[in-house]
Amino acid sequence: MNNSLNFGSQNQIKTSIATILANLFFVVLGFIVIFPFLTIFFASFRPGQELIRYGLSLKIDPANMSINNYVFLFSGTHSYFTWFKNSMVLTLLTVTLTLIVCYFVAYGLTMYDFKGRNLLFFLVIATMMVPFEILMLPLYKQMIDLRLINTTAGVILPRMTAAATIFFYRQYMMGLPKALLDSGRIDGANEYRICVQIMMPIAKPAFAAMAILSSMGAWNDMLWPLLVFRDASKFTLPIGLNTLMTPYGNNYDLLIAGSCFAILPIFIIFIAFQRYFIDGMTAGAVKG
Template identity: 50%
Template sequence: MTKKEKIISWILVIFVGVIALLAISPLVSLFISSLRPSAELIRNGITLSIPWNELSMKNYVNMFQNGGNYWTWYFNSLLISGLTIVLSLFFSSMVGYALAVYKFKGQQLIFILVLLILMVPFEILMLPLYQLMTTLGMIDNYLAVILPMIVAPVAIFFFRQYAIGLPKELMESARIDGCSEYGIYLRVMAPLMLPSFAAMAILQGLGSWNNFLWPLVVLRSNTMFTLPIGLSTLLTPYGNNYDVLIAGSVMTVLPVIILFLFFQRYFISGLAVGGVKG
């Protein structure tokens, strides 16, 4: 590298480092605040200042001992997000794969409909979805949160774009060997789509984990709430349970970080390939 290239490289490293620090600063301030007393939080709010003499693990101890329904909400979010990820990856990938590799009547029309639905804000779809869930008797049920999310238009579009680049010769070879169409997908093509599965697992999991509006509409019981709804109930006009709220918010971030670390190997390649093929 020339001297000029080294200088440019160092400038880019410093710039990216500053951006990274700015991006991580909210998480750092949230963690520091979770170690401060509730009264201190009310007085000064969430800041990056570190009052060393006031930091302790009392908020976390209190959350584990007197967290009330917090762990129920945590379990609800884990269950709903886990099922949403698995079902969404399975059904959306099959639809996207079929639109990419098969030629059938109405194929382009279905794809256009997927794109049209992709452009419609979810808030517009909430009323008909709510009426459907009411008719099916699924209000205040896990299924009311999960079912509308398992065939996501964005996931269908992404899997279609990725599957377009899959080698069709493998399909012909599998057919010659007597493999069924479902077998071709599950045994031959799906393993080749692992990067796309990893990328969509992160995106779908993050969306489901942070979903607030739709669960708020269809869930009624306190024991059925997900974490975003449950944590919001801790802030009331009659009292604010900041110790559980802030410590609980820190614990809420952990599954997302774990999910990303688990799939990060394929995440970037899946997004890059799925975004440019077509």
């Protein structure tokens, strides 16, 4: 018997046991994480009245399941798709404006040397030190004074220059060669043309990462739109769904089926662009 060979195979067994345990651990963890999604998915096939009476049960009873809630979601009289459309429009506008504005600001802060640049960057970081929840009250008053309450502009304007987004663009652009600017200048392009026509295409991956992250934020945003919007016809999906949390009529049918359907757009985007999600999200944590 060769002692060292024996030792080697023992080690191999050890490693494969560890591999099984480690993977099993994440399978279990993954199941725990998915479980709430599964319950709401199964619940969306049960009558809402039953949920109110018995709660979200662990049992799955096929006899009691139907697609009635989804039939009601797509053909009943309710405001769900008004909210859905409002959320879509608000998300698209917010993302487009935020990305363009933040790109320009980060571009100015990264590509040029000018007096006060460091101070400005410090101010960008400083805005992150005050939680939005503290500013929401004076901002709400300000929106009333500016007559922007109950308008889309009132929701978007105060949040257009997002510090985290500026920070991300800056991190990305610090890695780009500034020589490109000079070669653009030699070719006779002015500063703004260089910014838009030469540098913007190069920064495409940064745009992709931020587009995804900020559309997720805008789609799910609730607190600020809740304060700004007053008419039910202007509500976004999160606010609208929230109003359904009363046990009257078909509210719960709509709430559960509607919640499942509201997750869908973000899920699709996530699965398609998973890589960008993670890039954009973790940028601040590494060099922060």
